[in-house]
Amino acid sequence: EAGVAQSPRYKIIEKRQSVAFWCNPISGHATLYWYQQILGQGPKLLIQFQNNGVVDDSQLPKDRFSAERLKGVDSTLKIQPAKLEDSAVYLCASSSLGPYNEQFFGPGTRLTVL
Amino acid sequence: DQQVKQNSPSLSVQEGRISILNCDYTNSMFDYFLWYKKYPAEGPTFLISISSIKDKNEDGRFTVFLNKSAKHLSLHIVPSQPGDSAVYFCAASAAAGGGADGLTFGKGTHLIIQP
Numbered sequence: 001e002a003g004v005a006q007s008p009r010y011k012i013i014e015k016r017q018s019v020a021f022w023c024n025p026i027s028g029h030a031t032l033y034w035y036q037q038i039l040g041q042g043p044k045l046l047i048q049f050q051n052n053g054v055v056d057d058s059q060l061p062k063d064r065f066s067a068e069r070l071k072g073v074d075s076t077l078k079i080q081p082a083k084l085e086d087s088a089v090y091l092c093a094s095s096s097l098g099p100y101n102e103q104f105f106g107p108g109t110r111l112t113v114l
Numbered sequence: 115d116q117q118v119k120q121n122s123p124s125l126s127v128q129e130g131r132i133s134i135l136n137c138d139y140t141n142s143m144f145d146y147f148l149w150y151k152k153y154p155a156e157g158p159t160f161l162i163s164i165s166s167i168k169d170k171n172e173d174g175r176f177t178v179f180l181n182k183s184a185k186h187l188s189l190h191i192v193p194s195q196p197g198d199s200a201v202y203f204c205a206a207s208a209a210a211g212g213g214a215d216g217l218t219f220g221k222g223t224h225l226i227i228q229p
Binding site: 004033040041042043044045048056091093100102103104105106107108 | 118146148150155156157158159160163165203205209215216217218219220221222
C-alpha cells in the first residue's frame, strides 16, 4: 500500500512570496489533515477535511493560509504572503473514517522563509 | 496552553534495558491516545494507541499505560534496541464526538539508546 505523498520536500522562499504544497493521501482515506511543525515543537493541526468538505479549520491563519481538497482526494495548502514565522515542516496525514483510526503521515515539506 | 505535555525533552537508556516515556494531558475530553515515532527528515510513524476505556495496551515490545484519574500515560519499550533511537510524540484526540478528530501533540521526547 502506497503511503501519503507530499511535494516538494524542501522549499526556500523570501518573505512576502507565495508558496503551495501538495498532498496525495492513502487511497480510500476519506479524512485528510494538514499539520504545521515548528522546530522543537510537536505538530499542530491547521485544517482537517472529510472527503472534500472542511471539518475543522479553527487553527488556520485564514488571512494568509488557504487549503482545498480537490474531488475529495489530493489537497493543496497555500501561503500568501509568507512570513518569517511560517518557517516549519508542513505535514499531511490521512486516515480512514471512524473515530479510533490512526493517522498516517507523509514525509513533510520543509519550508524556509528568508 | 499546552494540553499535552512531555516534560522530558530527552532520555538516554542502555540497550537491552527498559525505556519509559511519559506524557500528561489536561483536557478531560481526550479519550484516545497515540504514540508516534519520528526519525529525522521523515514523517511521524504510528506506534501504538489506547482508548480511554482501557488502562493498558500491548504490542510486542511496546506497552502503553493510561491512568485516567492522573491524566497520565506512559510508553514502555522492553527491551530497548538501537533502532528505537528517535523522537517520540504523545498525541491525543477527543474521538468520541463521532468522527475522526485532529490530534493534539506534545513536544516530543528524544530517546537515545546507548550500546
